[in-house]
Amino acid sequence: MTAVHTTDAAVPTNPSAPRRAAPDGAPRRRGGAFDRALPYLLLAPAVVAILWLIGWPVLSVVITSFRKLNLRELTRGEVVWTGVDNYTKILGDPEFWTIAVRTVVFTALVVAASVLAGLLIALLMRQISPFVRIVLQVAMLLAWAMPLLAATTVYQWIFDQQYGILNKTLVKLGFDSFAGFSWFSTGTSTLAVIGLLIVWQAIPFLAFSLYAGAVGIPKDQYEAAGIDGASAWQTFRAVTWPELKPLLLMVTFLSMLWDFKVFAQIWAMKKGGPDGGSTTLAVYQYLEGISKSHFGVAAAVSVVMVALLALLTFQYLRRLVRSQEGAL
Amino acid sequence: MKGWRGLAVSAAALAVAVAGCGTSTDGGSSNSGEPKTLTVWLMDGSAPATLTDALNKEFQDSHAGVTVKYEVQKWNGIQEKLTTALTSNNPPDVIELGNTQTAKFAAEETLLDLSADVSDLNGDQWLSGLKDSLTWDGKQYGLPFYAANRTVIYRTDLFEAAGITAPPTSRDEWIAAIEKLKAANAADPEFQPLYLPGQSWYVLLSFIWDEGGDVAKPQGSAWAGALDTPQAKAGLEFYKKLVDASGTKAPKDADEATPQQMEVFGTGKVGMMIGLPWELGGAIKANPDLKAKTAAFPIPSKTAGKTAPVFLGGSNLAVPAGSKNADLAKEYLKLLSSKKYQDMLAEGGSVPGTSQDTSKLSTNALGKALAESAPNGKVTPTTPAWAAVEAGQNPLKDMLTAYLTGAKTLDAATADANAALSKTLGG
């Protein structure tokens, strides 16, 4: 991270050292150049890292999407340009559109469920005793921290047709039709199980963040609302909601990004089956890329995915940036 | 544009390496000069440690200055690992590939052409089923490592108690044995005469082949699915008959890996399972009492007295085209293909790839059943596109689940799977 260029020799080049004390009230003429350069200095390490370590690979994915790149070309370093062939191939595949719609719907449901639950739990956390709060936080952390292999294995195990504890419990409760019930026989129910797994692992982060945001709301605002004899719902509407809204918008946006791209959980469960019924765009990308070794086609799928994601989140992005501008 | 220049450089290096290999039959180059490292990747659980230890030691002893870097690869993520490793500047020198995925790597020219070395590598003894999987465009891209096929592993004590005197030799006898086991153990609600998960598609292959059908047939230069043929449907029907007759509690929406059928067999409440030799090993590990109470017989055919064709699963060994030590790699393979190590493979319970002497294998009942059915071994279509069927979404598994759970009729299930298979095989 040494790519920090400063034009003013008088300015210390160490970006982490803005330690010039404000000379009590004295006119800060000398600080002008430094103050102007400071934000760029602070941003420089992050921007360099992102452009170098993410920007460049992404660019090469975009370039790859216009090439024919199978194992042969990859190992031999051959460059074969095919124009937009990869794009016409995937966009002309009717299955692609089914998968795209499924991905969008799945993402929407998972995001809605996890954000809503995360918000409720965050608000709940403010109401409970410190001990219970720690219990809840540790429980959520356990879910969050569970390695993917373990999480998918445990879920498969819980939902197992014969030995699964869920079916056994349901039968015990009197729902005899669940004896030997297969949770993975249709794409929809497979996606429901996967969705539950994703929501379960996504909530902790959302709840932690929203709780952190809620804790930051100044107490006096609530006191003011409380004195007015407002109900819980009114307090929420009047104080919590407006204060949390930017944060909520932010985590919703993030959830959309992650859940749209989620791959490992879906693949580990049923590889996008049965009959491709739980295949999402990320799985499709993997099938083309790693399974078939058509890396050019896979790159095109990735580009389309990002474009679709940008399209879906465009309104959000605009609102987000605008509201953040207004907040300052 | 560093990446592209890097690519070009490695391509040039590759060209040099390949050209070098074609002419270097002078041999003996390895005994002199600077120390070299030969990187060998074998898969988890494929060769016994006793074999690899002895092999690596012998190779290092006879090649001064050469270190064998032997690395056991895990199955999880192996596609990604191989893909990236083959593009690196310093790929492994010997790799193990599943026989059904070899054609893909060969067709993409990522493997070294070993046609000139076949006779050095015991070529006349190669297991024919695996040899085909190594041939692409008339060239040989590796050598067979080992193979194994499924047999019916059963409990001798339970068979005896149920009054079954000899292992079944026809489908009818097999069903009859299931009925007898069921009757004899009716008191135990946990008991399963046969454990058969819904997605054991390798078992299904046996039944389809036994009916004279196949999963796909060549059509011009490509392959097309053949799952909607009457033979394939008859195979599926027999699969269902087995599931119904045995009343197996195995999931219909999973294969023999979830849960591991060897663990289920290890609980002692299962009369038979259709599995590989290692699966019996796993079951015995879970329940050592089973060691003296198990044996195996070949999957019976619909024709009495014959055995059904079986899927010959196995591995090949190959040298990546980018290997820097191709000559050493060949010498290593030569040593491995010698009788001594092939016998060790057979002792370990698999059919050796480069030796037709299976006497070491037949020392126990399971090995005997294995050796008995191995000549009747068949492989999946030898098209580079087949690898994607197994590495991706396998339509045969979906077909089985849909048919067995009644979600689809036989005709609908086979038609859907056939369309999906044809699509994947078509690229």
Next chain:
Amino acid sequence: MTARKIATNVAALVVALFFAFPTYWMVATALKPRKDLLSSDYDLVPFSVTGSNFATAWSKPGFLNSLGNSLMVSLGAVLAAIVVGLLAALAMSRMRFRGRKGFVMLMLIAQMAPFEALLIPMFLMMRDLDLLDRLPSLALIYFAVTLPFCAWTLRGFVNGIPLELEEAAMVDGCGRWGAFRRVTLPLLGPGLVATSVFAFVTAWNEFLFALSLVNDQTKETLPVWLSGFQTNFGTDWGGAMAASALFTLPVLVFFLIVQRKMVTGVTAGAVKG
């Protein structure tokens, strides 16, 4: 305690149960003897327990080694991402300058990058940098992948801290740095916890890159080690569950350490509130 208070606490415990159950099930499975795993009996509580699965996991070669590797890679990545991210967050939140919006957008858009699809280009890049088979390559990638998130999220948290507080501190004689250290940083506590736990969990669990970029088995990270319980014949349930339990522990420890900081952060915030 009022009835309502009790009700909310009970509700919270039920929610906790929902989150903890799979973990409980993981541990219970790990503790069950092999023969009890595949039983049709109703065994919500194990009938008998054994430590043999934990012994298997503990003694599987490479555990401590890969634990060390994972700790190094994850902590390195988190530390870098938090420091660099915080610097960027301060700039984006507290300062007005030309192109600010563009930088904010960059942080957002960088998070749209399809991580799995970057495997091959990243592999080629690390190959050309000669970083294959070296742990810093992984730390670098996890740093880069979590950085936009950290920067952006921290920016949100900084935004939430009223500027007047800092200004007041500066009037009180603190410098810009002093105001940051005494006022902003403590208030950022919960935000830093959420962000660093996120980054840590992401780095800790990553499998694909750890598998593909490192061939040397002494440099394996824990997820790769863990995947050794999956063979071609399926997953060794008991062993994998025991290993996963061991795998989860460090994350818990990390959280509890950071959690203490978070509590101080919250109280500091309350005092001045």
